[in-house]
Amino acid sequence: MYPMTQEKMRSVVRTKYGSPNILSIQEIDRPRPKDNELLIQVHASTVNRTDCGALWGAPFIFRFFVGFPRPRHLATGSDFAGEVVEVGMNVTRFKKGDRVFGFNDHGLGSHAQYMTIVESPNVAVIPASVSYVQAAASLEGAHYAYNFISKVRVEKGSKVIVNGGTGGIGSAAIQMLNYLGAEVDAVCATEYLEKVGKLGAVRVFDYTREDFTKQNSGLYDFVFDAVGKSSFGACKLLLKPDGVYISSELGPNFENPFLALLTPVMGRQRVVFPVPVDIPRTIQHMQMLLERRQFNPLIDREYPLDKIAEAFEYVASGHKIGNVVINNLG
Ligand SMILES: NC(=O)c1ccc[n+]([C@@H]2O[C@H](COP(=O)([O-])OP(=O)(O)OC[C@H]3O[C@@H](n4cnc5c(N)ncnc54)[C@H](OP(=O)(O)O)[C@@H]3O)[C@@H](O)[C@H]2O)c1
Structure with a gap:
């Protein structure tokens, strides 16, 4: 049973396309998973060039994938690494406590403390020896x-x-x-x-x-x-x-x-021309490479969620190296 009052979380919020100064951090209702969804406590995510496209809504055609005329997700963020804290009644592959990571180039709203995601091959278990930060940086x-x-x-x-x-x-x-x-x-x-x-x-x-x-x-x-x-x-x-x-x-x-x-x-x-397809295939491949210690993501800077606008400015400069991580664990 859900409590009468809905639990809260901190999340990036934006309701239109624009530059990082439209981003705010707000306390909003924590989402509830539908029957086929997982509720994830996001421990790490990245700010990447795909997120920049989804923030600015550029190129314009990208808006037809990430939301038109307004962004589909309140929060930015296309990848995550975190812990499953609740599962819908029809979920079969995951359980509470699983450490998972995932990506969707059309956005997930992962720049938040919690997010929901449909149980799908876009989510996979993080190999045991890999940290949340490393997992998040092994996706986009x-x-x-x-x-x-x-x-x-x-x-x-x-x-x-x-x-x-x-x-x-x-x-x-x-x-x-x-x-x-x-x-x-x-x-x-x-x-x-x-x-x-x-x-x-x-x-x-x-x-x-x-x-x-x-x-x-x-x-x-x-x-x-x-x-x-x-x-x-x-x-x-x-x-x-x-x-x-x-x-x-x-x-x-x-x-x-x-x-x-x-x-x-x-x-x-x-x-x-590399039209990007088949995210599940990549996630499976990354699971294998991480498990065999054949991949060590290059990590540039880590920011707390509160500094998301700064992280976006840095990534949009085009001079980051590897990955810029939003670390919710501090
Ligand atoms: N086709 C797609 O689906 C797709 C998807 C995602 C991204 N992209 C595009 O792919 C490109 C790379 O993305 P990314 O995420 O890897 O970018 P990124 O992490 O921002 O990396 C770009 C790197 O290139 C370096 N650089 C800049 N000018 C250079 C030059 N002339 N020669 C060699 N290195 C140079 C930059 O460092 P310094 O400036 O310090 O040298 C930076 O480390 C971006 O243009 C992005 O928009 C395309």
Whole structure:
């Protein structure tokens, strides 16, 4: 039986699209799980580039996925790691006390102390040795990185260069490629050369001093531009004759989706556009990598929930490395 008065929680609240100054922290009713839902006490979540899109409602088309004309969720937040504190009567895979993590690129309202989520493959149990902070930081960037990798055939010995090796996507991609036995080079700024080398990159290029596209030609099976700052044209010479270029962005002239259609019929080198799909597949993969200690998320800063606007400002600057975590455990 529920108590007569509903319990309260602290949550980020916003009712329209806009910049971080529209965010407030309010005490609101704690949600109640429906029959097919879990009530989660959120211990950690991240502020990531997907959340920025959902906060600003940009690009505009994204609003049709995260809520039109207003955001669907009162709170921002697309990933979480926490504890199941209550389950609906039809829930079968989870029980009270389970440590779980999950992600939904259309938003979950996880920037709060509690959230509900439908029992689905978008939620999974956190491996025992992994902390809530680590689990939360192994989702959003990892999903887009795995999405790059799943679109092509990376094999043991494949040669790959990851542009933006410090990013949420790039730092995850380097580690996942290493797991597959690829030989990975990466590109980042001067201060992070050592850090990116430790993630598993063999050669690390400093983009502030050299242009990685001007190396010897025909070196790579794959160019993964995880920060979307290059173009297929500039990277063509780097690729082997049947090499593949993938970018997280549309390209300087919005050309990547068109090149993805044209290049497979025009020549052997091709562009693949990584439309992100299949979050459950990523979560399963991350569960496995974390369990085997083959993935250690790069964590930049941690903020308390109260400092959410500051966290968004930092992430939107485009200069974060790895993941920015909202730590509700303090
Ligand atoms: N296609 C999709 O579905 C999708 C989904 C999520 C994100 N994205 C996009 O993917 C991109 C990366 O996302 P993310 O979450 O990984 O971003 P992020 O965590 O903000 O990382 C970007 C990283 O790139 C570094 N960087 C900036 N300029 C660079 C350059 N010229 N060369 C190499 N590194 C550079 C930045 O550090 P410094 O500035 O200090 O060097 C930063 O560490 C963003 O543009 C984002 O909008 C696309």
